[in-house]
Amino acid sequence: MAGNGGGGAGGGFRLTQDTVAGVLVIALSLGILAVLATIGSTKYQQIAPDLFPRVCAYALLAGGGLLLARGLIRGGEGFEVPRLRSLALVVVAVVAFGLVAPSYGYAPAGLATMIISGLAAPDLRLRSLALVTLAVIAFSFALFTLLLKLPIPFLSLPGFKL
Amino acid sequence: MITDLLFGFSIALSANNLFLCLIGCLIGTLIGVLPGIGPIATISILLPFTFGISPVGSMIMLAGIYYGAQYGGSTTAILVKMPGEAGSIVTMIDGHAMAKKGRAGAALALAALGSFVAGTIATLVIGAFAEPLGRVALILGPEDYFALIVLGLVFAIVLAAGSVLKAVIAVLIGVVLATVGTDVETGVQRLTFGLPSLLEGIGVSILAMGLFGVGEILRNLDRSEAQPVVKTVIGRLWPSLDEIKRSVGPVLRGTGLGSLLGILPGSGTLLAPFASYVIEKKISKTPERFGEGAPEGVAGPEAANNAAAQTCFIPLLSLGLPPNAVMALMLGALTIQGIVPGPQVFTKNPDLFWGMVASMWIGNLMLLVINLPLIGLWVSLLKVPYRLLYPIILMFCCIGLFSVNRLSADIYFMAGFGVLGILMAKLGFEAAPLLLGFVLGDSLESNFRRTLILSDGDWTSFIRSPIAVVLLIMAVALLAFSLMPKIRAGRNEVLVED
Numbered sequence: 001m002a003g004n005g006g007g008g009a010g011g012g013f014r015l016t017q018d019t020v021a022g023v024l025v026i027a028l029s030l031g032i033l034a035v036l037a038t039i040g041s042t043k044y045q046q047i048a049p050d051l052f053p054r055v056c057a058y059a060l061l062a063g064g065g066l067l068l069a070r071g072l073i074r075g076g077e078g079f080e081v082p083r084l085r086s087l088a089l090v091v092v093a094v095v096a097f098g099l100v101a102p103s104y105g106y107a108p109a110g111l112a113t114m115i116i117s118g119l120a121a122p123d124l125r126l127r128s129l130a131l132v133t134l135a136v137i138a139f140s141f142a143l144f145t146l147l148l149k150l151p152i153p154f155l156s157l158p159g160f161k162l
Numbered sequence: 163m164i165t166d167l168l169f170g171f172s173i174a175l176s177a178n179n180l181f182l183c184l185i186g187c188l189i190g191t192l193i194g195v196l197p198g199i200g201p202i203a204t205i206s207i208l209l210p211f212t213f214g215i216s217p218v219g220s221m222i223m224l225a226g227i228y229y230g231a232q233y234g235g236s237t238t239a240i241l242v243k244m245p246g247e248a249g250s251i252v253t254m255i256d257g258h259a260m261a262k263k264g265r266a267g268a269a270l271a272l273a274a275l276g277s278f279v280a281g282t283i284a285t286l287v288i289g290a291f292a293e294p295l296g297r298v299a300l301i302l303g304p305e306d307y308f309a310l311i312v313l314g315l316v317f318a319i320v321l322a323a324g325s326v327l328k329a330v331i332a333v334l335i336g337v338v339l340a341t342v343g344t345d346v347e348t349g350v351q352r353l354t355f356g357l358p359s360l361l362e363g364i365g366v367s368i369l370a371m372g373l374f375g376v377g378e379i380l381r382n383l384d385r386s387e388a389q390p391v392v393k394t395v396i397g398r399l400w401p402s403l404d405e406i407k408r409s410v411g412p413v414l415r416g417t418g419l420g421s422l423l424g425i426l427p428g429s430g431t432l433l434a435p436f437a438s439y440v441i442e443k444k445i446s447k448t449p450e451r452f453g454e455g456a457p458e459g460v461a462g463p464e465a466a467n468n469a470a471a472q473t474c475f476i477p478l479l480s481l482g483l484p485p486n487a488v489m490a491l492m493l494g495a496l497t498i499q500g501i502v503p504g505p506q507v508f509t510k511n512p513d514l515f516w517g518m519v520a521s522m523w524i525g526n527l528m529l530l531v532i533n534l535p536l537i538g539l540w541v542s543l544l545k546v547p548y549r550l551l552y553p554i555i556l557m558f559c560c561i562g563l564f565s566v567n568r569l570s571a572d573i574y575f576m577a578g579f580g581v582l583g584i585l586m587a588k589l590g591f592e593a594a595p596l597l598l599g600f601v602l603g604d605s606l607e608s609n610f611r612r613t614l615i616l617s618d619g620d621w622t623s624f625i626r627s628p629i630a631v632v633l634l635i636m637a638v639a640l641l642a643f644s645l646m647p648k649i650r651a652g653r654n655e656v657l658v659e660d
Contacts, residue, residue: 021589025331032338035353047614049345049352052607056338063331070327082584086383090556091577094376097560098573106561113560114553120383121549132550140561148211150565 020079022068029060086120093117105153105162106144107137163289170289170516174524179222182215183521186223187528190230194250195238195540196551201231202594203378205491206370207555209498210562217499218514222521224495228488229281229471229522233529236273236464237540241266249467252435256452256459263455268401270537272409272457273464274530275401280417280465281526284472287421288519296480296505304612305624309633311606314483315599316637317426320644321433322592332591333599339364340603347611359571366494367563369600372576373593374487375559377583379552384584405457412442412462420469425476426485434470435463472522479507479515482605487594490601 036050036057070076093116101109111133118129144150145162155162173179193204205224212220235250240257253273260269302310315333322329342353343363354360401409419441420434442462443452452459475492477483482504484490496503507515533540563572586593617623625631 017588017590021328021331021591024589028335032353035355039350039352047347047611047619049348049350052610053338053341053352056334056341060331060334060338063327063334066327067331077590080588082380082588083384087380087581087584090376090380090383091581093553093556094560094573094577094580097557097564098570098577101560101564101573102568102570106564109564110557110561113557117379117556118549118553121552122383123547123549125549128550129553133553136554136557140557144561144565148214150561152561152565152568 014075015079016071016076017079018067018071018074018076020071022064022066022071025060025064025067029057029064032057032060089120090117093120101152103156105156107141107155110137110140166512166516167289167520169512170518170520171524173218173513173517174222174521178216179219179517179521180524182219182223183226183525184528184532186226187230187233187525187532190227190232191234191237191529191533191540192543193227194231194234194236195543196234196546200374200378201228202370202487202491202597203374203555204231205488205495206367206374207559207562209367209370209491209495210566212495213498213566217496217501217511218517220495220499221492221514221518222525224492225475225518225522226525229468229525230529232468232471233274233277233533234540236277236467237270237533237537240269240273240460241541249432249435249471252439252463253460253467255439256454256456259453259455260457260460265455267537268405268457269455269460271534272401272405272461274534276409276413276416276461276465277468278526278530279413280420280467280469281472282523283417284421284424284469285519285523285526287469287473288476288522289516291425292476292480292515292519293508295476296508299481299505302629303627304609304616305627306629306633308606308609308613308624309627309630309637310481311483311602311609313633313637313640314477314485315595315602315606316640317485318595318598320640322595324590324592326641326644328589328591329595332586332593332595336596336599336601337603337606339369339596340600341607357571359569359575364575364600365566365572366491366498366601367566368572368575369579370491370494370597371559371563372579373583373586373597375555376576376580377587377593379556380580380584381587382548382552384587401457408457409461412438412458413465415441416462416465416467417469420466420471421473423466424470424473424485434466438462438466468526475518475522479503479518480505484598484601487597490598493601 032053036054039048039050093113096112096116097106097109099109100112114133114136115129118124118126118133121129141154144152145154153161174183189204189208190201193201204227208224208227212224215223232249236253236257239250239254240261243254243258257269257273260266319326319329319333322332338353340363342360344351344354344361351361416434416438419438423434423437439452439459439462442458443449446452446456446458474485474489477485478489478492482493482502484493493503501507501511501514559576560573563576564570566572583593586596613623614621617626625634
């Protein structure tokens with residue numbers, strides 16, 4: 001944690017959870033309102049399709065404003081940036097599945113996902129990760145393809161499909 | 163009710179449904195025991211796999227996961243002072259103290275027996291009260307339903323941990339996410355950014371898996387806490403006569419309390435054990451024993467926890483209102499199966515309702531029979547290091563989601579919601595109110611629109627019905643009440659998870 005204490009009182013400016021959240025929520029609500037502004041409504045539409053999300057976006061805007069004000073006035077808990085290494089590796093692992101699975105099946109996609117995401121562990125042991133990955137992929141073939149008969153290929157290569 | 167229950171047993175006792183109930187209970191216990199994965203994440207991951215199962219079967223299995231997790235959570239709470247599930251935090255206090263005195267086996271047995279008794283009584287409560295409540299729902303107009311959903315969301319906000327304002331914002335984000343996609347009434351695309359994969363809206367499994375599956379992994383990797391070490395000797399399983407005598411009252415009181423709190427929207431399963439513990443300590447002639455291994459401190463909260471985990475199905479099935487995030491996922495599962503939860507379930511799908519009610523009793527019996535002899539096995543699972551566990555969970559999330567539509571876009575959105583999950587945690591937001599807002603968003607909007615259409619656009623129509631007025635006043639009062647400093651302090655003390 002970046003520590004507690006007053007936001008503005010004494011010391012320099014410090015990013016608190018509330019200020020960061022307030023700014024993000026305000027940006028989100030303004031973005032939603034901007035996108036909703038592109039929806040055209042006709043006089044035949046008694047209740048415009050953008051009315052309800054618009055009401056919610058205004059409420060969000062107000063909530064974001066309150067949060068920002070609270071953060072600036074009262075301070076509160078400091079904002080701590082997530083560990084970028086584990087975040088990036090997990091996201092890349094999931095995206096890799098999305099890229100590989102449609103063309104090559106879920107076995108190579110799962111292999112990539114497990115190995116890449118496994119690298120994010122602070123106490124990584126590559127050998128045991130590789131062994132577990134192979135065992136889990138064999139288990140998933142039995143579970144998903146043989147038992148549950150999922151409609152996605154296990155392995156798909158030119159001229160070969162399982 | 164007896165005839166209906168017998169009908170339910172005839173459905174729940176079919177070989178297929180019994181098998182699904184067993185699978186649900188086993189998976190539930192497993193994830194209740196394992197740290198870093200809770201019932202919300204598990205149900206999200208398994209949601210796509212239930213599409214091929216009958217609606218009754220899928221609900222029986224998912225329900226088994228939910229109450230099975232309550233059992234599993236108490237095992238680790240007692241043995242290693244680590245609640246696998248938030249509802250077991252209270253059990254940990256006296257349960258672990260009993261374990262340190264060499265009475266771990268007795269504590270586990272009391273927890274299991276208390277849960278079984280509570281589960282049995284709660285099954286009868288569901289059977290008795292869900293249908294009458296469903297009949298009340300039939301007289302509600304769209305403005306009343308709108309107010310009822312608002313009240314439900316306010317309960318979720320008030321009973322969420324942390325800042326009330328942040329919980330309100332999380333609910334609103336969820337509601338806005340529910341409006342993404344093609345508007346069914348006008349055919350207009352809303353917030354789709356021209357992406358074809360968003361035309362039909364965001365799937366509940368994508369959002370839930372992202373927030374609670376991927377998001378939970380990211381949160382755990384960010385914390386990187388030390389794994390617990392199992393040192394406790396389990397000892398003799400059967401509690402002494404004195405321990406059983408001391409537990410009878412707390413179990414019955416806990417069951418009553420849990421049954422009531424479970425029905426209320428919000429964190430019933432989280433609140434019930436705390437309330438039970440406080441009451442038992444208050445009425446005890448020897449309150450100083452609490453915290454030192456009092457059996458009442460295990461039996462009461464466990465009964466309350468399990469009763470609440472079951473009666474929270476009442477508002478879901480009778481009104482179509484999920485009182486917590488797990489029930490929101492159940493609502494999603496039912497909707498995907500083409501079933502609209504609410505009063506019509508009793509007439510259109512009596513097999514689903516009564517089959518599930520009966521399966522809960524069977525599931526509780528299964529858990530009692532399976533869990534006590536298998537305690538050693540469950541505890542040994544704690545030795546699986548998280549560094550090997552989370553890549554497996556992540557891969558299962560991906561396979562499950564991809565198998566539904568075979569769309570890479572779904573996987574990318576899941577990753578995106580995972581990032582949203584960790585960001586929310588870092589900013590002090592809870593993810594559960596967002597999921598509840600998302601699941602109820604559709605219904606909230608359709609009743610909002612129907613009210614305005616029926617009144618020719620008159621906004622005062624929201625406060626014309628006396629029922630709606632009462633519900634909205636309750637919602638406002640509850641929100642105002644939760645903002646009072648004394649209440650807020652007490653709320654934070656009770657509801658902060660982990």
